[in-house]
Amino acid sequence: MMRSFPQTNRLLRPSTYPIACCVNQFRMTSGSATSSSVSRYEESVRLLNSLQSNAATIKKLREQRENLQAMNLPQCRKYLESLKVSEKNLESLNIIHVSGTKGKGSTCAYTEAILRKQGLKTGLYTSPHLVHVRERIRINGEPVDEKTFAEEFFHGEVRDFRNGLQRIILFSVYDIISQEHSENMPAYFKFLTLLAFRIFIKLGVQVVILEVGIGGEYDCTNVIEHPKVCGVTTLDYDHISILGSKLSEIAWHKAGIFKKDVPAIYSPTNPEAEEVLISRAKSKSTPLAEAPPVSAYHFSRPISPGIRGLHQFSNISLSFQLVKTWAEKCHFPLPGVSLSTKIGKGFDIPSWMCDAIESCRWPGRSQVISTDKKITYLLDGAHTPKSMEACAEWASEEITLLKKENVKKIVLFQCTADRCPSTLIQYLKVRFQKKTSKKFHFQPLGIDQIVSCPTQLYSSVDKSADSTNLNASRDEQMEKALQCVESWKESMDDPNRITKDKMKVFDCISAAFDYIETESSSQEILVLVTGSLHLVGGVLNLISTKTHQTVI
Numbered sequence: 154m155m156r157s158f159p160q161t162n163r164l165l166r167p168s169t170y171p172i173a174c175c176v177n178q179f180r181m182t183s184g185s186a187t188s189s190s191v192s193r194y195e196e197s198v199r200l201l202n203s204l205q206s207n208a209a210t211i212k213k214l215r216e217q218r219e220n221l222q223a224m225n226l227p228q229c230r231k232y233l234e235s236l237k238v239s240e241k242n243l244e245s246l247n248i249i250h251v252s253g254t255k256g257k258g259s260t261c262a263y264t265e266a267i268l269r270k271q272g273l274k275t276g277l278y279t280s281p282h283l284v285h286v287r288e289r290i291r292i293n294g295e296p297v298d299e300k301t302f303a304e305e306f307f308h309g310e311v312r313d314f315r316n317g318l319q320r321i322i323l324f325s326v327y328d329i330i331s332q333e334h335s336e337n338m339p340a341y342f343k344f345l346t347l348l349a350f351r352i353f354i355k356l357g358v359q360v361v362i363l364e365v366g367i368g369g370e371y372d373c374t375n376v377i378e379h380p381k382v383c384g385v386t387t388l389d390y391d392h393i394s395i396l397g398s399k400l401s402e403i404a405w406h407k408a409g410i411f412k413k414d415v416p417a418i419y420s421p422t423n424p425e426a427e428e429v430l431i432s433r434a435k436s437k438s439t440p441l442a443e444a445p446p447v448s449a450y451h452f453s454r455p456i457s458p459g460i461r462g463l464h465q466f467s468n469i470s471l472s473f474q475l476v477k478t479w480a481e482k483c484h485f486p487l488p489g490v491s492l493s494t495k496i497g498k499g500f501d502i503p504s505w506m507c508d509a510i511e512s513c514r515w516p517g518r519s520q521v522i523s524t525d526k527k528i529t530y531l532l533d534g535a536h537t538p539k540s541m542e543a544c545a546e547w548a549s550e551e552i553t554l555l556k557k558e559n560v561k562k563i564v565l566f567q568c569t570a571d572r573c574p575s576t577l578i579q580y581l582k583v584r585f586q587k588k589t590s591k592k593f594h595f596q597p598l599g600i601d602q603i604v605s606c607p608t609q610l611y612s613s614v615d616k617s618a619d620s621t622n623l624n625a626s627r628d629e630q631m632e633k634a635l636q637c638v639e640s641w642k643e644s645m646d647d648p649n650r651i652t653k654d655k656m657k658v659f660d661c662i663s664a665a666f667d668y669i670e671t672e673s674s675s676q677e678i679l680v681l682v683t684g685s686l687h688l689v690g691g692v693l694n695l696i697s698t699k700t701h702q703t704v705i
């Protein structure tokens with residue numbers, strides 16, 4: 154059924170496409186970098202990857218972090234100005250802005266799925282990607298197509314023959330930015346954020362769900378000044394070298410997205426972090442509420458959410474709050490939902506909303522894939538203490554449900570950036586408490602072997618591949634892989650019984666994947682892939698190319 158919007162609702166009218174352009178008198182199309190053998194899309198990805206900072210640059214930048222962080226937003230404003238993206242254009246996107254440590258992507262995915270169910274044209278901006286960089290920019294839940302991505306990226310041009318002079322007018326993001334800011338090109342994430350805004354505006358989406366990259370206060374998504382509602386998901390320890398090592402410090406950054414008179418809702422957190430959220434909201438005149446437990450809602454029927462795991466219920470509750478608050482602000486009626494319910498309180502969840510929650514797909518998070526090679530993959534991109542705990546709990550339940558208790562279990566694990574292998578890996582061994590018939594008992598995950606590798610897909614780097622990540626050096630990642638297997642051994646009850654053949658390190662994901670496939674020729678195997686979303690993405694990439702299954 155097509156949905157018609159209230160005529161009076163100015164807010165939901167799609168914006169007009171900004172005619173950002175710059176004139177290049179000198180460049181001729183024949184001189185373009187696109188050759189017939191390289192598609193325009195591949196060329197876009199190669200240029201995008203050239204904006205990634207390599208490991209050595211990141212180290213250098215770290216030393217000047219304070220200054221650089223503060224520069225981020227003023228720079229973004231300059232780029233937007235060059236692109237002729239006005240505050241009004243951004244406001245017309247009716248943005249829902251989401252920060253937090255864990256569950257941002259999942260919360261955004263649920264929020265998007267619900268609003269799309271009501272016929273809205275949605276834009277969704279998330280990070281990181283699993284296989285294709287286009288996954289980060291979604292239109293109506295689907296990754297933006299290659300053509301649109303490439304067109305907005307570079308070599309979008311029209312010719313102007315006025316006054317007998319041929320002028321080429323550029324309108325794509327890379328062309329404009331590289332012409333006007335050649336000395337100061339935005340880095341990868343910043344560039345993608347600008348590109349996403351341009352694509353959303355061009356396609357006239359009616360709502361954008363915008364995931365923060367890192368932190369909030371200084372994140373380039375925070376260039377938006379008038380979101381409709383903000384959300385803060387579960388807080389945990391991550392990016393501590395940037396955000397601080399206390400939850401209260403982390404909360405300060407996350408609350409940086411709060412805006413005057415724009416309602417914000419947060420998932421429950423510890424008292425110190427909550428205090429910071431509340432005081433920052435107060436100083437910014439932000440109406441703030443805590444999302445209630447999922448039991449506060451009245452579901453019209455039992456549901457089986459599209460993203461598995463009990464931890465997802467806090468994300469679901471937050472998405473309900475974001476949707477309802479957004480609808481209220483945009484005067485967009487939600488059938489079966491009373492918009493007058495107070496923010497932070499439970500409300501009736503009609504059956505169409507249950508359908509949306511069930512149909513939501515967010516690969517790489519609590520995902521199960523069985524291949525015909527006698528391998529069951531459990532994939533989850535957990536990479537913080539809380540998410541590793543949630544992952545272990547989910548994996549253990551899944552193993553029981555799938556009746557794979559007695560199957561050989563391998564963990565394919567890597568931990569990246571400033572995260573600590575020994576802190577994270579202990580959760581895989583932890584025997585968590587499971588409640589059965591009013592009794593608690595401990596259930597081990599029963600992992601027999603660990604495999605680790607850098608999060609690089611192949612041993613040689615292809616700079617035009619979507620999966621290219623130059624942020625960490627191969628040597629650093631190999632070092633981390635060795636630490637991972639050692640930490641796993643140390644976490645065992647009897648480390649001396651762990652033999653070398655139970656601890657494998659490979660130089661790329663593909664080599665690790667081939668090893669696991671070979672192992673499965675003689676026995677059934679269950680593989681838990683976790684510790685990094687880049688690792689999970691690489692494995693999904695290999696499963697889909699090698700087994701031709703649709704996995705993302």
Ligand SMILES: Nc1ncnc2c1ncn2[C@@H]1O[C@H](COP(=O)(O)OP(=O)(O)OP(=O)(O)O)[C@@H](O)[C@H]1O
Pocket residue numbers: 253254255256257258259260280281387464465467468517518519533534535536539540541543544686
């Ligand atoms: N509410 C939660 N509590 C604990 N762990 C969670 C929660 N939601 C998601 N996770 C875990 O975090 C991982 C990443 O989920 P998701 O992509 O939703 O979060 P994110 O905040 O976008 O993460 P990233 O930092 O990678 O952008 C999942 O694989 C899952 O293990």
Ligand SMILES: [Mg+2]
Pocket residue numbers: 254366391
């Ligand atoms: Mg993160």
Ligand SMILES: [Mg+2]
Pocket residue numbers: 257258279280281364
């Ligand atoms: Mg994310």
